[in-house]
Amino acid sequence: MEIMQVMGRLVCTQRVAGLGHMHLRILQNNKGKKLVAVDPVGAREGNWVFTSSGSAARFACPDPSTQTDLTIGGIIDFWSPDG
Amino acid sequence: MLICKVVKPLVSTNRIPGFEHRHLQVVLDGSSKKVAVDAVGCKPDDWVICVGSSAAREAAGSKSYPSDLTIVGIIDHWDPDSSNPSVGGEK
Numbered sequence: 702m703e704i705m706q707v708m709g710r711l712v713c714t715q716r717v718a719g720l721g722h723m724h725l726r727i728l729q730n731n732k733g734k735k736l737v738a739v740d741p742v743g744a745r746e747g748n749w750v751f752t753s754s755g756s757a758a759r760f761a762c763p764d765p766s767t768q769t770d771l772t773i774g775g776i777i778d779f780w781s782p783d784g
Numbered sequence: 785m786l787i788c789k790v791v792k793p794l795v796s797t798n799r800i801p802g803f804e805h806r807h808l809q810v811v812l813d814g815s816s817k818k819v820a821v822d823a824v825g826c827k828p829d830d831w832v833i834c835v836g837s838s839a840a841r842e843a844a845g846s847k848s849y850p851s852d853l854t855i856v857g858i859i860d861h862w863d864p865d866s867s868n869p870s871v872g873g874e875k
Contacts, residue, residue, distance in 0.1 A: 702819035704810070717839055731816060741800050751796065751808070751819040751852045757841055761800055761850030774850060775799025 702774060704750045705730050706782075707744045711737055719768035726773065728752065731782070738771040749780040786834045788813045802850045812847070813843050820853040831859040852860060 713725060715733040723739040728750070730736060741763055744750050758783045761772035778780045785808065788811035796808065803869055807822040820834050821844045832855045839856040 702808075702821075702851070704817060704819060742798055742811035751794065753852050755837060755852050757837075757850045757852035760841065761802055765848065772850070773800075774803055778795040778797055784861045 703730060704737075704749060704751055704777065704780065707746050707748045707769060709746050712716065714774055717768060719766065721764065721767055723762065723767060723769070728771075728773075732754055736771055738773050739767065739769045740773045742776060744773055744776050749777040749782075751775055751777060765774070785837070786813050786853075787862070788818070788820070788832055788834050788855075789834055789864075790830045791817065792828050794819055800850065802848075804845075806844065811853075811855070814823075819848075820848055820855045821849075821851040821853050824855055824858055824859050826855055831862040831864075833857045833859060849872050 708727040708729050711725040711727050726740045728736050728738050753774050755770050757773040758769050759765050761774050790818050791810040794808040794810050809822045810821050826832050834853050838850040840851045841849045843856050844851040
């Protein structure tokens, strides 16, 4: 799992049926790259979160058939990027 | 499998139910920080081995556990500067 920061929300009305109605979030990883993850926990902009990737991302969704490869697993209570 | 160094525990109260109450650890893989599920009970500064992909899910408890990185062992002796851990021996 990786630690990322939520940059904002993302709206995609036109999407494959396999994504369902999952909320999408824009995340930034430690290298500054922006990624999109589905959000079952309700993270807000500025929150630090940890993410599951690959096939584990599907099991992190309420419905494991969701077609995702990046899912927010939880919001980190206390985190500063310097450690 | 990856050799990682445990940095500190990660506290996340608001998490998906699938992660249950398992301990999470921040680990250092080279210079990048990652989060791993702790299946063995390690402490900060321990050197550990981590598995990824589907092995990470089963090692953490079940085939449907949502982990992509799980700590599966604590290394007894490991010197990061040596290529052969059995010769290195610093703890």
